[in-house]
Amino acid sequence: MTRSIDTINKNAREYQAARFLTYASLGADYKTIKEVARQGIPNWLEDQLKLPATSGFKDTTWEIWEHFWPQYIKLYGRDFIVNHGEAVLPYWFYWKMAWWHNIIKSEDHVRQRVAQAYSQIFVISEKSNLQLSGPGLADYYDLLYTHAFGNYKDLLYAISLHPMMGFYLSHINNPKSDHKRNIHPDENYAREIMQLFSIGLYELNLDGTHKRDAQGNAIPTYNNDDIKEFAKVFTGLGPSGYYWPWEDYSWVKTEWNSEYNKTPATTINWKPMIPFEEWHEPGPKKLLNGKVIPAGQSTLEDIRDAIENLFNHPNVGPFIGHQLIQRLVKSNPTPAYIERVATTFNDNGEGIRGDMSAVIRAILTDPEALNPSSSDLPKAKKLKEPLLRYTQAMRAFNATNQSGRMWNWGYLFDEAVSQGILAAPSVFNFYLPNFSPNGPISDQGLIAPEFQIHTSATSINYINLAHDWFIKEYYMEVATSAGNSSHNAPSFEEKDLDPKDYVYLNLNAEIALARDPKALVDRLDLILTGGAFSEATKENIIQAIREIPGPRDRVKAALYLAFIAPDYTVQQ
Amino acid sequence: MNKSNKVKSNLTRRQFVGSASCAAIGSTTLLSSLLNLGTSNALAGLHSQSTEVEGEYKALVCILLAGGNDSFNMLVPNSKEPYQEYRKSRSNLALTQSSLLPLQFSDPGGREYAVHPSMPEVQHLFNTHKLAFIANVGTLVEPVSKAKYLAGSAKLPIGLLSHADQIQQWQTSLPDSRSAKGWGGRIADLLEQGNKNQNISMNISLSGTNVFQVGSSATEYAIRAAAGGSVGIRVYEGNSQLDRVLRKGTESLLAQQYQDIFKSTFQQKILHAQANHGVFSHALASVAPLQSPFSANDLSADLALVAQTIAARKALGMKRQTFFINYGGWDHHDSVLENQAQMLSILSKALQEFQSAIDELGISQQVTTFTISDFGRTLSSNGNGTDHAWGGNVMVMGGAVKGGNIYGKYPSLRLGGSDDIGGAILLPSLSTDMYFAELARWFGVSKGDLSFVLPNINRFYDPRSSSLPIGFMND
Structure with a gap:
């Protein structure tokens, strides 16, 4: 008897661990689930929060570029590559390949998951001229990744000085006012750092609800005059140096207004922007809540003060906390949940404000996150993003290949479902935090951001992607050779593909269960959802796969059906 | 219960779902919009077979230039003094006068205008009266003068100058609230039942989810140019x-x-989506491909699919359709001269291509294309780009448009001038309500229903008026 109770407890712990990992990781295999069950969620999480940042996305991007460029030279000749044709540069797709390569087997589950969540709040995107610099995109992601458990203030400061953000929101090469020529400082970054990255549009209570004035109106956090003042702060920043893959520019001293400053193709995008003091707006700058930057400070002093000003605004905890809860756990957190997280942001228990490791811990281990049968409605936490379905599919079953090069381009996936890493259509991400689809969700006053990319086109495309993966066994677009089709991109032509790069999943444990469809489906339910499949869902999958004789085909069909089941795509 | 009453109660129930702003709707006015669809045919279509009447088909094609088109470099004053003012205000971003493409038009003050050098097709469309501009349109809660604005006594749009809010308000025309329902969606709430095929939405999107096409019951049907239409x-x-x-x-x-x-x-x-895919793909396959050529870019590909879908209107069972395309990337805080020139060129070509395809179908009177954008941009430069502002110029194209004209009042581009409210931001002289009301009336929304589609319209225009709000559409 004791033994069976132990077994039941062990199973319960595994289900709980698996469910936790659906939102605390980019997807976990059964081994990881068992490990979390063994250690218990709190202990495992503490270990995770202590793991150092190890997987450099920029380093991997450079390695991949180093793999390819000699091939272009060999195929087309140095003269052509350097002097003719479209420029051969370390474009965005090398970074894309690096992201998949690094995340696929990473063991720093929580840090990777949080970096991916940050990338949807502090948005930059390859769908812009940033596509010209893969190392720049990767370095920006490294920044999110390394700061995942650091202090929010340092993160905001680092983001503000990153050249890719500089290009994306155009505060690189932003000169001081020139009244004679009617030129004023660029307001883009000044606006978005407030609206999107720190305090939002309205004054918030600790629980994320709007403060109201005497007439019951929401109170704006800033006006256009404030934006103009902050715009002055973000002037005088330029690139730290120049880069061109075919010539050494490291010795060239950067100048303000050089032609080379104007595009991410020719600048060093993996080191912070540097100040050009003569182009920085002199004079005092009025910040929020009555703070004033005195005249005569340096560019970086001004920026530090402005970041400090925003950092200390009482909105940051509830504003950023709310969005992180939405990205990690659920679309409609209660005000009490937001308040608990915001309180932790304001003070981690040791008097420190902005400690993101404490904030992440508070979000992931809140009763509202841990408890699947919470009484608040809806029971559903959120629609799982397509990208997280994809990463989970690959990580849960240990996607691998013989070459060890998991260089997934990820282009077809993005085309099909309108999502990819650092690939939002604008700084407003793939979906707005307050999006609500027509029908019962909006009728009940609830929001469900991820449904903004669940359309009549993408919803069907996703089902066909699951077919690509599990039935056709085409899991990843990996190419490691140049070809004759393009002188500046990897070749996906059949003859150029290396069989050693072909990605496959390890389904041995599942195939071993195939003759018992119920056991097979129970295992998928455990690994993929932590036990969210209803009896009806299980039964429908079992009924279908019973008709398939071969064990391997049976597993493939079960996976396809499991991944398109609403019990899977909607997290509970 | 007679047939009309049945229709009425159906509509009423559908419209009131999740909506509290419909109190102004009288039941008779609801019917009158349906009647505009073609009298009894539309009503009959709800519950019995209706015959398609070719002349009745109408489509509105909305092109959102997301990001905020710098439209005072798209439509530029070309007379001596106004151009000098333009040049001074725009400083290093001013286009040289010799590069501009002149329009055959002068306003009542004798002032002439030109379009951006990369828009020869638009110049041609304008000069052949297939396209008109409307000057200085923007989101307005109520009529606002500069004095009232400066005195701080004007009611202003929520989140003025911010993308998220302004892009939404151009689609809702409700700048005093954060609504996620668009005026195209409200039109569909009214008119969708006039379509024989009730399964496929009247509102078709080439760009996925959007605000414009979502109403209380209406929602968009998303198709993809990359997929050649719908996917199954x-x-x-x-x-x-x-x-x-x-x-x-x-x-x-x-x-x-x-x-x-x-x-x-x-x-x-x-x-x-799956149910509609069968109908949609079948309908598209049943009509011959259009001969008019389209360029190889996303916008042209989207418009090609719109044209092909319009070609299949009978097979689809559609009398009314809206189409939505988001052509983004106009937030030119940086390098506005190079980037905008490139994008205006794509836009100009695509408009010409689409109009040719519609002409080929022989229904140019029945398809109206119009542009919207988050806002205009600051007249002054931030070095090599421009920032968020307010009023901007838009284009409207089609056989029913009284083209070759610039409607509204082209503003003074003088910094600190009569239309500059400070910071080189122009106060709009026409509200989005006026712009859209005219399109809605053309599309078949009755006078009585105008305030359902555009709840703020009464603040700018008397819907019972016998004259059109602006006058750019043929009656």
Whole structure:
């Protein structure tokens, strides 16, 4: 008897661990689930929060570029590559390949998951001229990744000085006012750092609800005059140096207004922007809540003060906390949940404000996150993003290949479902935090951001992607050779593909269960959802796969059906 | 209950779902919009077969220039003094006068205008009276003068100058609230029942989810140019034993009853899309491909698919359709001269191509294309780009448009001038309500229903008026 109770407890712990990992990781295999069950969620999480940042996305991007460029030279000749044709540069797709390569087997589950969540709040995107610099995109992601458990203030400061953000929101090469020529400082970054990255549009209570004035109106956090003042702060920043893959520019001293400053193709995008003091707006700058930057400070002093000003605004905890809860756990957190997280942001228990490791811990281990049968409605936490379905599919079953090069381009996936890493259509991400689809969700006053990319086109495309993966066994677009089709991109032509790069999943444990469809489906339910499949869902999958004789085909069909089941795509 | 009453109660129930702003709707006015669709045919179509009347088909094609088009470099003053003012204000971003493409038009003050050098097709469309500009349109809560604005006594749009809010308000025309329902969606709430095919939405999007096309009951049907139209579940199209099994499994999962509204919403979208895919792909395949050529870029590809869908209107059972295309990337805080020139060129070509395709179909009177954008941009430069502002110029194109004209009042571009409210931001002289009301009237929304589609219209225009709000459409 004791033994069976132990077994039941062990199973319960595994289900709980698996469910936790659906939102605390980019997807976990059964081994990881068992490990979390063994250690218990709190202990495992503490270990995770202590793991150092190890997987450099920029380093991997450079390695991949180093793999390819000699091939272009060999195929087309140095003269052509350097002097003719479209420029051969370390474009965005090398970074894309690096992201998949690094995340696929990473063991720093929580840090990777949080970096991916940050990338949807502090948005930059390859769908812009940033596509010209893969190392720049990767370095920006490294920044999110390394700061995942650091202090929010340092993160905001680092983001503000990153050249890719500089290009994306155009505060690189932003000169001081020139009244004679009617030129004023660029307001883009000044606006978005407030609206999107720190305090939002309205004054918030600790629980994320709007403060109201005497007439019951929401109170704006800033006006256009404030934006103009902050715009002055973000002037005088330029690139730290120049880069061109075919010539050494490291010795060239950067100048303000050089032609080379104007595009991410020719600048060093993996080191912070540097100040050009003569182009920085002199004079005092009025910040929020009555703070004033005195005249005569340096560019970086001004920026530090402005970041400090925003950092200390009482909105940051509830504003950023709310969005992180939405990205990690659920679309409609209660005000009490937001308040608990915001309180932790304001003070981690040791008097420190902005400690993101404490904030992440508070979000992931809140009763509202841990408890699947919470009484608040809806029971559903959120629609799982397509990208997280994809990463989970690959990580849960240990996607691998013989070459060890998991260089997934990820282009077809993005085309099909309108999502990819650092690939939002604008700084407003793939979906707005307050999006609500027509029908019962909006009728009940609830929001469900991820449904903004669940359309009549993408919803069907996703089902066909699951077919690509599990039935056709085409899991990843990996190419490691140049070809004759393009002188500046990897070749996906059949003859150029290396069989050693072909990605496959390890389904041995599942195939071993195939003759018992119920056991097979129970295992998928455990690994993929932590036990969210209803009896009806299980039964429908079992009924279908019973008709398939071969064990391997049976597993493939079960996976396809499991991944398109609403019990899977909607997290509970 | 007679037939009319039945229609009325249906509409009323559908419209009041989740909406508190419909109190102004009288039941008779609802009917009158339906009647505009073609008198009794429209009503009959709800519950019995209706015959398609060719002359009745109308489509509105909305092109959103997301990001905020710097439209004072798209439509530029070309007379001596106004150009000098333009040049001074725009400083290093001013286009040289010799590069501009002049328009055959002068306003009542004798002032002439020109378009951006990369828009020869638009110049031609304008000069052949197929296209008009409307000057200085913007989101307005109420009529606002500069004095009132400066005195701080004007009611202003929420989140003025910010993308998220302004892009939304250009689609809702409700700048005093954060609504997620668009005026195209409200039109569909009214008119959708006039379409014979009630399964495929009247509102078709080439760019996925959007605010413009969502109403209380209406929602968009998303198609993809990259997919050549609608997409269907692949295993439903195969014939192998495995396909049949997978199809059965897929159908059974999608047929389950889901209590959870997230799951049912996920499920319903798929079911709806799959059901419509059959009808849609069949209808598109039933008509010959249009001969008019289109360029190889996303915008042209989207417009090509719109034209092809319009070609299939009868097979689709459509009398009214809206189309939505988001052509983004106009937030030119940086390098505005190079980037905008490139994008205006794509836009100009695509407009010409689309108009040719519609002309080829012989229904240019029945298709009206119009542009919207988050806002105009600051007249002054931030070095090599421009920032968020307010009023901007838009284009409207089609056989029913009284083209070759610039409507509204082209503002003074003098910094600190009569239209500059400070910071080189122009106060709009026409509200989006006025712009859209005219399109809505043309599309068949009755006078009485105008305030349902555009709840703020009364603040700018008397819907009972016998004259059109602006006058750019043929009556």
